[in-house]
Amino acid sequence: xxxxxCSPPDPATPPAPSPPTVPSAPPSTSVPxxxxxxxxxxxxxxxxxxxxxxxxxxxxPYRWLEDEKSPEVRAWMDAQNTLTRTxxxxxxxxxxxxxxxxxxxxxxxxxxxxxxxKRYFYTRRHADREKAIVYWKEGKDGQEQVLLDPNSWSAxxxxxxxxxxxxxxxxxxxxxxxxxxxxxATLEVIEVATGKxxxxxxxxxxxxxxxxxxxxxDGFYYAYLPTDKSIPVADRPGYTEIRFHKLGEDPKKDKxxxxxxxxPKAFLNTNLSKDGRYLFVYVQHGWNATDVFxxxxxxxxxxxxxxxxxxxxxxxxxxxxxxxxFYVHTNEGAPKYRVFRVDPNKPERAAWKEIVPExxxxxLENVSLVGGKLSLLYLKDVMSQIELRFLNGKLDRVIxxxxxGTATPLIGQPDQDEAYFVFTSLVHPSEIHEISVKKxxxxxxxxxxxxxxxxxxxxxxxxxxxxxxxxxxxxxVASKDTKRDGTAPTLLYGYGGFQVxxxxxxxxxxxxxxxxxxxxxxxxxxxxxEYGEEWHRNGMLHKKQNVFDDFLxxxxxxxxxxxxRPGRLAIQGASNGGLLVGAAMTQRPDxxxxxxxxxxxxxxxxxxxxxxxxxxxxxxxSADNPEDFKVLYGYSPYHRVQPGVKYPALLMLSADxxxxxxxMHARKFIAQIQEHSTGGLALLRIEKNAGHGGxxxxxxxVQKGADELAFALSQMEP
Numbered sequence: 094x095x096x097x098x099c100s101p102p103d104p105a106t107p108p109a110p111s112p113p114t115v116p117s118a119p120p121s122t123s124v125p126x127x128x129x130x131x132x133x134x135x136x137x138x139x140x141x142x143x144x145x146x147x148x149x150x151x152x153x154p155y156r157w158l159e160d161e162k163s164p165e166v167r168a169w170m171d172a173q174n175t176l177t178r179t180x181x182x183x184x185x186x187x188x189x190x191x192x193x194x195x196x197x198x199x200x201x202x203x204x205x206x207x208x209x210x211k212r213y214f215y216t217r218r219h220a221d222r223e224k225a226i227v228y229w230k231e232g233k234d235g236q237e238q239v240l241l242d243p244n245s246w247s248a249x250x251x252x253x254x255x256x257x258x259x260x261x262x263x264x265x266x267x268x269x270x271x272x273x274x275x276x277x278a279t280l281e282v283i284e285v286a287t288g289k290x291x292x293x294x295x296x297x298x299x300x301x302x303x304x305x306x307x308x309x310x311d312g313f314y315y316a317y318l319p320t321d322k323s324i325p326v327a328d329r330p331g332y333t334e335i336r337f338h339k340l341g342e343d344p345k346k347d348k349x350x351x352x353x354x355x356x357p358k359a360f361l362n363t364n365l366s367k368d369g370r371y372l373f374v375y376v377q378h379g380w381n382a383t384d385v386f387x388x389x390x391x392x393x394x395x396x397x398x399x400x401x402x403x404x405x406x407x408x409x410x411x412x413x414x415x416x417x418x419f420y421v422h423t424n425e426g427a428p429k430y431r432v433f434r435v436d437p438n439k440p441e442r443a444a445w446k447e448i449v450p451e452x453x454x455x456x457l458e459n460v461s462l463v464g465g466k467l468s469l470l471y472l473k474d475v476m477s478q479i480e481l482r483f484l485n486g487k488l489d490r491v492i493x494x495x496x497x498g499t500a501t502p503l504i505g506q507p508d509q510d511e512a513y514f515v516f517t518s519l520v521h522p523s524e525i526h527e528i529s530v531k532k533x534x535x536x537x538x539x540x541x542x543x544x545x546x547x548x549x550x551x552x553x554x555x556x557x558x559x560x561x562x563x564x565x566x567x568x569x570v571a572s573k574d575t576k577r578d579g580t581a582p583t584l585l586y587g588y589g590g591f592q593v594x595x596x597x598x599x600x601x602x603x604x605x606x607x608x609x610x611x612x613x614x615x616x617x618x619x620x621x622x623e624y625g626e627e628w629h630r631n632g633m634l635h636k637k638q639n640v641f642d643d644f645l646x647x648x649x650x651x652x653x654x655x656x657x658r659p660g661r662l663a664i665q666g667a668s669n670g671g672l673l674v675g676a677a678m679t680q681r682p683d684x685x686x687x688x689x690x691x692x693x694x695x696x697x698x699x700x701x702x703x704x705x706x707x708x709x710x711x712x713x714x715s716a717d718n719p720e721d722f723k724v725l726y727g728y729s730p731y732h733r734v735q736p737g738v739k740y741p742a743l744l745m746l747s748a749d750x751x752x753x754x755x756x757m758h759a760r761k762f763i764a765q766i767q768e769h770s771t772g773g774l775a776l777l778r779i780e781k782n783a784g785h786g787g788x789x790x791x792x793x794x795v796q797k798g799a800d801e802l803a804f805a806l807s808q809m810e811p
Contacts, residue, residue: 210263267304273750379711448486464530589618660810667691675730742773
């Protein structure tokens with residue numbers, strides 16, 4: 094998730110934005126003007142629900158659509174989806190696009206190999222399978238053997254593999270199983286040599302669990318989330334505990350290591366050093382602050398105590414233990430991040446030693462320990478750079494990349510010389526490179542064979558200027574023969590939040606669009622991590638409007654530079670990006686022709702009452718707070734819909750098992766648009782057996798991609 098049109102301040106140090114202009118609350122719709130409904134949508138009942146929140150009357154006519162278990166709501170959903178399928182299935186070029194996506198998606202691909210003991214573990218996706226398979230082999234040249242094949246777990250493909258963790262000796266793997274690709278999961282354990290699944294070591298409540306194995310492989314620490322249905326869904330994160338599971342014992346008797354925080358806004362997680370000496374507990378407050386505690390398991394005096402490493406600081410901290418030292422990656426006092434070395438016997442902040450200072454014009458996105466060295470992944474103008482440094486912080490070498498683009502950090506073990514990284518760009522399919530940390534030489538390990546010719550396309554990095562003067566990177570892809578005359582159908586994508594870096598990586602799904610003369614643009618918005626923590630904070634809480642302004646400026650740039658015009662411009666976003674495009678279409682409906690909105694947040698007054706909503710309060714704020722409410726209500730897309738406005742055509746994409754962002758947002762918003770818009774067609778698409786990330790099936794991804802692109806093309810002005 095990087096030809097300049099202008100070059101004022103360096104984007105690495107964007108100017109401090111002025112207070113954002115918060116949109117005024119929409120006018121009362123008690124006496125709406127007449128609306129000409131151009132489409133025959135399913136009937137949708139309205140309720141007169143008005144609340145006074147912090148002195149403001151807030152109308153919520155479709156609150157009844159929040160109750161998905163209601164027979165009336167389910168019948169309404171069926172009617173909406175039936176209409177949607179009737180229209181989408183008949184769209185011109187839909188089947189041709191689907192066929193092309195099948196060619197692009199069903200290809201052989203490989204994941205990075207991980208070495209544990211003498212064994213290697215990796216994923217492989219076959220061109221004739223729906224889901225990736227986890228394989229293992231004895232030694233680098235051993236025979237490939239299947240370990241986990243989720244293709245065989247359910248006849249309809251509804252069971253999915255989540256995260257998996259290998260014991261240090263390679264003898265066992267703990268992995269999560271998800272129904273309908275939801276976030277809820279069950280943790281299970283399999284013996285590698287025999288392929289035998291344990292019938293005892295089955296742990297429910299594994300929504301946030303990732304096994305942290307002991308060196309002996311006799312058990313692991315994990316985050317446990319109670320499944321008690323009496324706990325309100327939105328409050329459940331505050332009930333997370335850290336537990337220890339000993340293999341072969343009843344999980345219900347697992348030892349409590351760290352009690353719950355009681356704060357539904359905080360995440361609780363754990364880690365264990367490879368040698369088993371240091372156990373860590375992280376309390377993550379949203380996406381902007383971390384408390385870290387540790388315990389020396391070899392010291393009997395620390396059996397039941399925790400030593401605070403950092404507590405109460407408004408900064409992010411990640412700790413990497415190695416050879417009885419802690420390497421701390423943090424943005425404390427350094428928005429673009431730096432690295433400290435800490436002696437665990439002297440954990441007080443004054444004793445920390447800075448070994449990698451903050452870079453003046455690049456963000457230190459990731460730190461890892463491989464082959465006895467520090468691997469640093471930087472972002473400079475959203476392009477990746479990899480450095481290897483000695484443990485004292487001194488530069489060893491810069492790792493050359495195949496081209497400007499996106500790379501992962503070096504992935505390997507702290508005590509192993511071999512490491513790997515993945516490289517990709519917008520028209521450069523992913524490839525894996527193997528590297529010797531000691532020698533620094535790299536070789537191509539695997540390259541996916543995707544049926545497309547990168548030489549037919551151009552990739553530009555341009556910069557738009559946002560409302561407050563901040564420079565906003567844009568990556569723009571088009572066929573070489575696409576003319577800059579304002580006629581190209583253009584798809585603008587964005588996200589802007591939660592420290593997610595939107596980097597230029599390969600997207601098979603945009604190839605059919607490009608091959609039809611389309612332009613694809615990805616906007617790098619505030620709220621992400623691309624330019625450090627200041628960039629993130631200038632796009633969160635009361636400054637969230639900056640993100641929308643950045644996106645609108647990106648659209649205006651594409652129009653001014655003659656890539657397209659409003660009648661040929663579509664926008665796309667999902668999750669927090671769904672909020673983005675919902676805000677964009679309600680603030681500037683004249684600027685876009687089509688909106689593709691996936692699994693979104695749209696009712697910002699009530700979002701924190703559903704799904705994982707309370708964990709996002711640190712990022713968005715809460716309507717329970719008067720000052721937050723003014724901002725949230727000001728831009729909340731659901732509350733900004735006004736009668737008689739010509740809104741763009743809308744394809745709302747929802748998932749029936751999304752337990753992260755409640756689908757009530759999609760239902761309520763589409764009802765508002767269908768009632769009030771005098772503009773384009775508005776459809777609700779509900780994906781079956783799918784969670785927030787989709788259905789984890791290639792065939793489902795093909796159908797979704799074909800629906801989106803065909804809908805966008807069909808709704809464009811001629």
